[in-house]
Amino acid sequence: MFYLTNIKGSLIYHKVINLIVVITLAIGMLYPLGMATIIREIVIDRDLCRYHDVENHMIVDCFDTLTPLEEYRDKLSWLEVNGLEYGMITYYISTAYVGGGFRQVGFSSYTNEYLEQEGYRLVEGRLLTEEEHEQGAPYCLVSWGGSERRIGDKINVLGNELEVVGIVQCPMMFGGIMVSQNWLYRTIGNSRIQFRISIHAPNGWGDITQGDVRRGLPLEEISAVTRGEEIYKEYYESIDQQIWKRLSSSLMVLIPALCSLAAILFGKVMEQKYQIGLRMALGATKRQIVIEIFFENFILFIAAFCVDMVLFIPVKRISTLVSMYPGAALTAIFLLFGAVSILLISIVIVAVLMGKRQVCEILKESQ
Numbered sequence: 001m002f003y004l005t006n007i008k009g010s011l012i013y014h015k016v017i018n019l020i021v022v023i024t025l026a027i028g029m030l031y032p033l034g035m036a037t038i039i040r041e042i043v044i045d046r047d048l049c050r051y052h053d054v055e056n057h058m059i060v061d062c063f064d065t066l067t068p069l070e071e072y073r074d075k076l077s078w079l080e081v082n083g084l085e086y087g088m089i090t091y092y093i094s095t096a097y098v099g100g101g102f103r104q105v106g107f108s109s110y111t112n113e114y115l116e117q118e119g120y121r122l123v124e125g126r127l128l129t130e131e132e133h134e135q136g137a138p139y140c141l142v143s144w145g146g147s148e149r150r151i152g153d154k155i156n157v158l159g160n161e162l163e164v165v166g167i168v169q170c171p172m173m174f175g176g177i178m179v180s181q182n183w184l185y186r187t188i189g190n191s192r193i194q195f196r197i198s199i200h201a202p203n204g205w206g207d208i209t210q211g212d213v214r215r216g217l218p219l220e221e222i223s224a225v226t227r228g229e230e231i232y233k234e235y236y237e238s239i240d241q242q243i244w245k246r247l248s249s250s251l252m253v254l255i256p257a258l259c260s261l262a263a264i265l266f267g268k269v270m271e272q273k274y275q276i277g278l279r280m281a282l283g284a285t286k287r288q289i290v291i292e293i294f295f296e297n298f299i300l301f302i303a304a305f306c307v308d309m310v311l312f313i314p315v316k317r318i319s320t321l322v323s324m325y326p327g328a329a330l331t332a333i334f335l336l337f338g339a340v341s342i343l344l345i346s347i348v349i350v351a352v353l354m355g356k357r358q359v360c361e362i363l364k365e366s367q
Contacts, residue, residue, distance in 0.1 A: 017268045018300055024264060025304030026311070028257020032250035033308055033334065034315060037326050039243050055228045056204060057117070058213060060197040063221040065190050066090065069111075069133060069181040076197070078216040082208060084199050087114030090184065091194040107140075107157065107177035109184040115168070117198045125151045125166035128180055136182030138162050143176045144169040158187050192220070262345045265297055269349050286350055293346040301338040305331075 067075070072088075079086050089110045112127055123144045132139055140162040142149040153164045155177060162179065199213070210225045279289065312325060326334070 017264070021261065021264055021268070021297065021300045022304045022307065024257065024260055025301055026307040028254060028260070029304060029334070030308050030311060030315070032254045033312070033326060033330075035246040035250040036330055036334070039246055040327065040330055042242055056201045058199040058201070058210065058225065058227045060195075060199065060213060060217065060219070060222060061224045061226075062195050062197070062219045063192055063223065064195050064219050065192050066109075066181070066185050066188065067190065068185050072181065075218060079199060082216070083203060084201055084208075085113065085117070086197055086199045087111045087117045088181075088195060088197045089114045090181065091196070092184065092188070092191075107179060109181035110141075110178045111181070114198055117200055121169040123167040123169055125164070127166055127168075133180040134182065136180050136184075136186050138183065139165045139180075141166040141168050141178040143167075149176075160187060195219070258341060258345075261341075262348075265293075265345055266349050266352070269293060290343075290346050290350050293350065294343050297342050297346065298339055301342055302335070305334065305338070 066072075076086065076088075087110075089108050091106060091108055093106050111133065112130070115127065121144075125141075127141065128137065128139055131137075138161060140155060140157075142155075142164050144167050149164060149167060151164055151167065155162045155164065157177065157179075162177070162183075168178070197217075201208070210227055214222055214225055309326075
């Protein structure tokens with residue numbers, strides 16, 4: 001009760017300084033919190049696309065002429081003859097009308113087998129049916145991560161209107177929009193575009209080598225055939241670079257914010273020297289003073305974190321990078337980080353304030 005009374009009194013008496021602390025913390029934490037959320041999503045994506053039996057997977061990247069789906073499957077019949085399962089995706093860049101304006105959008109044609117092999121999560125809606133793939137129906141999937149993308153929305157691509165029927169989280173999606181191959185063929189014709197073929201050997205590769213796959217597939221220009229852990233090498237290197245880049249930018253914001261916080265808290269405690277001296281004269285120990293300062297400012301930290309959670313709602317809607325909320329684990333990490341930081345700052349402030357001085361000296365200085 002003694003602690004609560006002192007903390008409550010201090011929070012009310014120093015409300016202007018406390019408001020400054022909350023604002024400083026909220027501004028300083030918002031960007032690192034956003035970057036940490038993006039890193040969390042990147043890690044989820046990395047785990048999502050990890051094969052269960054990576055040694056039995058192979059990826060073929062190539063440039064080839066787009067044809068109707070059935071014709072292209074005939075072209076890849078060598079894979080089925082050798083007992084291999086496969087799915088494919090193409091990549092194309094064009095102008096699309098999304099979110100009230102035109103912009104450059106990367107989009108893909110895909111097969112359901114590709115999503116099943118590469119790992120995906122259906123966030124909302126459904127996938128295209130086999131019949132819709134064959135008909136080239138004007139439906140599409142969109143990647144998880146944009147507020148303007150909703151089931152039933154219309155997206156204008158290459159002068160054609162597509163209806164969103166599904167929202168998916170798929171790291172190897174290549175672009176923000178997925179259509180059927182027959183729709184893409186009907187729209188852009190026999191264009192030469194980028195293909196990726198994901199191959200799975202359910203019974204192992206046997207005598208089949210990467211060279212056999214190169215020779216067996218009549219593709220125009222094969223840029224790479226990767227197998228096993230090689231598949232992830234460039235992807236993981238790219239992920240590591242993204243993570244370190246976001247961590248470093250977050251620290252560049254967070255460290256100055258913590259320094260500002262320490263300076264504000266030190267000034268605030270100096271304003272409380274007389275009260276602190278009186279409490280020590282009444283028998284309070286340094287440990288009790290540290291605990292009071294810690295809890296008082298940790299309450300302010302929690303208030304600032306709540307402000308950031310409210311601000312995160314419009315940030316998520318506006319930003320195309322942030323597509324999820326921090327989550328329980330990330331929230332716990334931030335609260336723990338805040339608790340440790342504020343405890344260390346409180347200990348240092350009390351140590352600097354008191355040093356070897358006696359209670360009477362502190363009271364005299366505060367007059």
